[in-house]
Amino acid sequence: MKNDAAIEDLFARYQPDLGDKDQYMEQFSKKLEAMEYAKQYREAQTKRYHRMMVAVFVSGIITGAIGIVVMLLHPLWLFPSHEGLNSVPVTVFTWIPRILFLLGICLVSLGVTKLVKDISESRGVHS
Amino acid sequence: MTKEKFIAIISEEQESLRRFLLALCGGDQMEAEDIAQEAMIKAYIAMDRFVERAKFATWLFKIVYNTFLDHQRSGWNRREELDAAAQIPGSSNADDAFAYQDLYKAIGTLPLKEKSTILLFYVSGYSVKEIAKITGSSSIAVRKQLSRGRDKLRQILEQ
Numbered sequence: 001m002k003n004d005a006a007i008e009d010l011f012a013r014y015q016p017d018l019g020d021k022d023q024y025m026e027q028f029s030k031k032l033e034a035m036e037y038a039k040q041y042r043e044a045q046t047k048r049y050h051r052m053m054v055a056v057f058v059s060g061i062i063t064g065a066i067g068i069v070v071m072l073l074h075p076l077w078l079f080p081s082h083e084g085l086n087s088v089p090v091t092v093f094t095w096i097p098r099i100l101f102l103l104g105i106c107l108v109s110l111g112v113t114k115l116v117k118d119i120s121e122s123r124g125v126h127s
Numbered sequence: 128m129t130k131e132k133f134i135a136i137i138s139e140e141q142e143s144l145r146r147f148l149l150a151l152c153g154g155d156q157m158e159a160e161d162i163a164q165e166a167m168i169k170a171y172i173a174m175d176r177f178v179e180r181a182k183f184a185t186w187l188f189k190i191v192y193n194t195f196l197d198h199q200r201s202g203w204n205r206r207e208e209l210d211a212a213a214q215i216p217g218s219s220n221a222d223d224a225f226a227y228q229d230l231y232k233a234i235g236t237l238p239l240k241e242k243s244t245i246l247l248f249y250v251s252g253y254s255v256k257e258i259a260k261i262t263g264s265s266s267i268a269v270r271k272q273l274s275r276g277r278d279k280l281r282q283i284l285e286q
Contacts, residue, residue: 006284007277011249014230018145025138031164032130032171039172 048117055116056109063105070101128174137167140184144191147251151195151243154231158198166194188251188261192243199239233283241276244269 018024141163148159170177170190177186234242243262247253255273259266 004277007280008249010230010233010280010284014146014150014227014250016146016149016227018142018149021138021142024141025134028137028141028164028167029134031168032134035168035171036130 052113052117056113059109059112062112063109067105128177130171133171133174136183137170137187140187141167143184143251144187147188147246148191148195150227150230150234150246150250153235154227162191162194162198166191169194182257185253185257185260188247188253189263192261195243233280236283237276237279240264241272241279244272245276245280248273 144166145159145163148163149156152159152162166187170187173190177183234246237245240262244258247258247261248255253261255266255269258264259269262269264272
């Protein structure tokens with residue numbers, strides 16, 4: 001421990017000017033506030049994405065179930081026997097309702113997803 | 128821990144923390160301030176993980192030390208540039224850097240581990256056990272680093 005006094009003295013004299021403490025803390029608090037805001041925004045966005053994912057999943061299951069029910073109830077409508085339906089105009093005619101049905105399912109899915117998205121966003125704006 | 132409590136503790140610790148970082152960065156005020164801000168924000172984010180039984184200052188210094196190491200690894204060190212900047216007269220920072228030039232020079236000759244240990248011991252006033260927690264070394268290793276650091280500093284001061 002000899003000559004430790006010289007080392008201790010070297011560090012004891014070390015008092016650098018760090019500026020005004022209050023001003024520093026004020027700036028730091030402002031930074032924390034900004035960060036807190038960003039953190040809350042990110043958390044809200046993550047929650048919104050989760051809600052949307054759940055909505056898409058649920059609407060997928062519901063529309064899938066509707067599709068299966070329709071297929072089981074009207075198998076011949078969706079998968080008709082082509083006997084006697086070989087002419088092109090008739091084939092096209094029978095496909096139209098099916099395509100419309102599938103489009104309807106897609107639109108319902110999109111509608112549900114958009115609805116949930118809009119609700120989430122309006123909540124995000126007000127929160 | 129609440130935000131208000133965090134700010135209150137930071138308010139108490141910030142001077143010691145910034146003094147330690149300034150010496151660790153060899154008087155490079157910009158780098159020291161950057162690391163201090165980054166570390167304090169990291170601490171705020173990780174605040175929920177802080178165990179109340181532990182000493183907050185030790186936990187905070189551990190984050191500061193690790194942030195400094197990250198900066199070192201990412202090649203942030205711009206000491207040469209700042210050494211040149213410190214020569215410019217007029218600003219209080221430059222005057223400060225000049226006033227403590229001997230200390231920065233002496234500390235700058237030490238390897239990182241010894242430098243950190245010496246500064247934590249003499250500038251921040253931590254015990255060997257606390258330094259071991261902050262730097263992630265054993266108490267025996269910290270004692271060795273302190274002893275080696277002191278020997279080197281003594282030699283420099285005698286010159």
